[in-house]
Amino acid sequence: MSSIIWLASYPKSGNTWTRTFINNLLLDPDEPVDINVLSDLTPGDARKSWYEKAGGMPYHRxxxxxxxxxxPKVHxxxxxxxxxxxxxKTHSIYGQLHGVPQITMDCTAGAIYVIRNPLDVVISVSSHFGLPIDGAIKLMGDTNAFLDEAPMLGNIRQYFGSWSGNANSWTHFDREKMHVMRYEDMQDKPEETFGAMVKFLKLxxxxxxxxxxxxxxxFDVARKQEEEKGFKEQSDKNEKFFRVGKAGQWKEVLTDAQVDQITDMHQVTMKYFGYLPK
Known part of the structure; x- marks a missing residue:
């Protein structure tokens, strides 16, 4: 029986990077997989076309x-x-919305949760959604936060909650069936980190x-591809999807007050995942 391995994360935390790795790993191409076909092998759960097929009518109806x-039917x-x-791919919380599970366990085999330091996430969220840093901080603290419909991408509204709420929700997933990857480890020790994910997948x-x-x-390969032919998942709020791709940007970008605001808001979860500034 077929089943889903969820690639879950809060937005701008390394989900696309993970999908790119999986595509290149499974397809084993002679050249890097085109970033514009990632959804062929690793689709997102927010496409309107899924809901039209499941509901038997145009999405606007x-x-x-x-x-x-x-x-559940879409899944x-x-x-x-x-x-x-x-x-x-999903940015949804592991929980319910109006009594309906956001992750349908009957067709789920496991999950990979990708997490990134919120002090860096806020900078990427600010750029991707065209928000000032303070606006991005507010969004990341909103327990009811969502991505609105994206006509250009053909996506439905996606509810992802706050940064802490999203991460905390996935800690309740069956631990034996879930693997957590930190963005910073993907960057600092890729062989060990991606190798552990491959082992988790029993490949x-x-x-x-x-x-x-x-x-x-x-990151350099993905950014070069975007420069040459664009990236269809790019936001219309900024010029680049693959912006910097470096951990620790917050030290040069955020004010002390902004750092304090984020750490006060997400202190417990940041401590749990090892992100509290020393």
Whole structure:
């Protein structure tokens, strides 16, 4: 029976990087996989077309209540895309919305949760959504936060909550079926970090293939592709999706007051994941 491996994260935390690695790992190409076809192998759960198929009518005719109630059916449609496992991107919390599970466990095999220091996330969120830093801080503290519909991407409204709420919700997922990756470890020790993910997925692959996938999914490769042919998942609020790709930017960008505000707001979760500034 087919089932989903969720690629979950708060927005701008390394989900696209993870998907790029998985594409290059599984396809084992001679050249880096085109970033504009990532969704072919690792689709997102927010496409309007899924809900139109599940509901049997154009998306604009569906009420928000109907969209929410269709979520389990949508997840089963996605799970059925492949005979075995299918990797699916989501920014949703691991919880319920109006009584409907945001993650349908009946068609779930496991999850990879990608987390990033909120002090750096806020800078990327600010750029991606066209918000001032203080506006991004407010968004990341909003327990009811959502990504509005994205007509250009064909996506529905996505509820992801606050940074802490999103991360904390996924700590309740079955620990034996979930693997957590820190963005900073992906950058500082890629062989160990991505290798651990491959082991979690129980993929028996040679080290050379893993190393090639790491190389082909690097920030520099992705940024070069975006410069040459654009990236269809890019926001219309800024010029680049792949902006800097470096941990620790907050030390040069955020004011002391902004650092204090973020750490006060997310202190418990930051401590749990090792992100409290020394």
């Amino acid at each position: 569906l009420s928000m209540g109907q969209v929410i109630s269709l979520r 089963q449609l996605i799970a059925d895309l492949q005979e075995d496992k299918v990797f699916v 028996d692959l040679p080290e050379e293939r893993i190393a090639k996938a790491i190389k082909f999914s690097s």
